[in-house]
Amino acid sequence: MKLTEITIRHLQMKLKSPFATSFGTLENRDFLLLEAKDESGTIGWGESVAFRAPWYTEETMMTNWHMLEDFLIPLLLNKELQHPDEVRDTFSPIRKNNMAKSAIEGAVWDIYAQQTNQSLAAALGGKSEQIEVGISIGIQPTTDDLIQLVHGYVKEGYKRMKVKIKPGKDVEVIRALREHFPDLPIMADANSAYSLKDLDTLKQLDEFNLMMIEQPLASDDIIDHAKLQKELETPICLDESINSLEDARKAVELGSTKVINVKIGRVGGLSEAKKIHDYCAEKGISVWCGGMLESGIGRAHNIALTSLPNFTLPGDTSGSDRYWEKDIIAPEVIANNGYITVPKKAGIGYEIDREAVDAFTFSKKHYR
Ligand SMILES: O=C(O)CCC(=O)C1=CC=C[C@@H](O)[C@@H]1C(=O)O
Numbered sequence: 001m002k003l004t005e006i007t008i009r010h011l012q013m014k015l016k017s018p019f020a021t022s023f024g025t026l027e028n029r030d031f032l033l034l035e036a037k038d039e040s041g042t043i044g045w046g047e048s049v050a051f052r053a054p055w056y057t058e059e060t061m062m063t064n065w066h067m068l069e070d071f072l073i074p075l076l077l078n079k080e081l082q083h084p085d086e087v088r089d090t091f092s093p094i095r096k097n098n099m100a101k102s103a104i105e106g107a108v109w110d111i112y113a114q115q116t117n118q119s120l121a122a123a124l125g126g127k128s129e130q131i132e133v134g135i136s137i138g139i140q141p142t143t144d145d146l147i148q149l150v151h152g153y154v155k156e157g158y159k160r161m162k163v164k165i166k167p168g169k170d171v172e173v174i175r176a177l178r179e180h181f182p183d184l185p186i187m188a189d190a191n192s193a194y195s196l197k198d199l200d201t202l203k204q205l206d207e208f209n210l211m212m213i214e215q216p217l218a219s220d221d222i223i224d225h226a227k228l229q230k231e232l233e234t235p236i237c238l239d240e241s242i243n244s245l246e247d248a249r250k251a252v253e254l255g256s257t258k259v260i261n262v263k264i265g266r267v268g269g270l271s272e273a274k275k276i277h278d279y280c281a282e283k284g285i286s287v288w289c290g291g292m293l294e295s296g297i298g299r300a301h302n303i304a305l306t307s308l309p310n311f312t313l314p315g316d317t318s319g320s321d322r323y324w325e326k327d328i329i330a331p332e333v334i335a336n337n338g339y340i341t342v343p344k345k346a347g348i349g350y351e352i353d354r355e356a357v358d359a360f361t362f363s364k365k366h367y368r
Pocket residue numbers: 021056135136189191239290291292293294316317318
């Protein structure tokens with residue numbers, strides 16, 4: 001396979017409801033879509049999950065565009081590839097910028113799966129026919145709002161809730177939620193809002209039998225997380241701190257984490273995500289697939305990854321209708337009773353709704 005043409009598009013899609021975290025609120029999702037064509041005319045799609053602003057990691061939509069245009073596309077265009085795993089080596093002269101790398105690697109995986117006439121899930125080695133998914137709920141104005149929302153999602157069949165916490169919106173919020181839903185699998189995501197000075201607060205969360213607490217401490221830390229894990233009964237899950245297999249190995253060896261949230265973009269692509277999955281399977285560390293408020297295209301990649309056997313915990317990739325009035329794939333992703341069926345069609349397994357893509361496109365540029 002040899003990529004001969006690439007199009008980058010900037011899309012903006014309005015979220016059905018704003019998503020608030022410990023670092024801010026998002027109303028519109030801006031992102032880059034990558035369309036890649038190889039010499040035989042097969043088209044593959046990838047999505048950059050970087051946000052407009054660098055509040056989740058240092059990457060942004062526009063740093064991704066710059067990296068793609070000036071470094072990554074020139075390295076990949078017209079290069080002969082036997083397998084998508086080679087994309088990572090091709091990009092090895094470029095440090096970090098994982099979301100930019102992942103966007104284009106995802107399109108290469110899509111082309112590879114189509115050309116070998118298998119679903120992306122099968123190409124990755126995935127076996128599950130359906131995957132269990134949960135909901136990630138942003139910080140709500142009041143605890144009552146949160147409880148009402150959770151009621152609604154439970155009614156829809158979702159069986160695991162992740163709620164965002166931050167200082168001042170933590171112990172009492174979780175206490176109220178636990179009182180209303182004594183048996184519901186609940187987890188809390190802090191997006192690095194705490195430090196070891198908050199040990200007392202974090203220890204109080206042990207009372208509520210949470211499945212895990214996600215990324216309580218700094219986004220680049222594994223040392224303090226190891227200290228914290230020794231003090232907590234609740235398992236720690238790392239998200240922002242894990243950007244590669246090497247990061248995962250170090251965190252696991254140090255005892256900084258008992259669970260890893262694997263996000264394809266954050267770790268630089270599907271090949272690296274699969275390596276982290278395999279390593280964690282060997283070490284008895286559970287993994288689940290995190291979400292980045294993706295459009296249907298990124299969502300399809302997440303679903304394929306989640307079909308690997310060690311994704312034993314429900315992920316954040318819920319149905320399209322939880323985010324968008326209209327998604328850019330057909331059919332849209334549907335969660336039924338908390339489960340999504342893994343598509344069997346070749347490639348990412350969904351058609352691209354080009355009319356919808358065009359409708360949400362702000363700007364685009366072709367590279368050949
Ligand atoms: O529903 C989803 O796609 C998950 C959303 C979600 O929880 C997150 C998306 C992006 C950044 C963070 O706020 C957060 C996370 O940390 O997992």
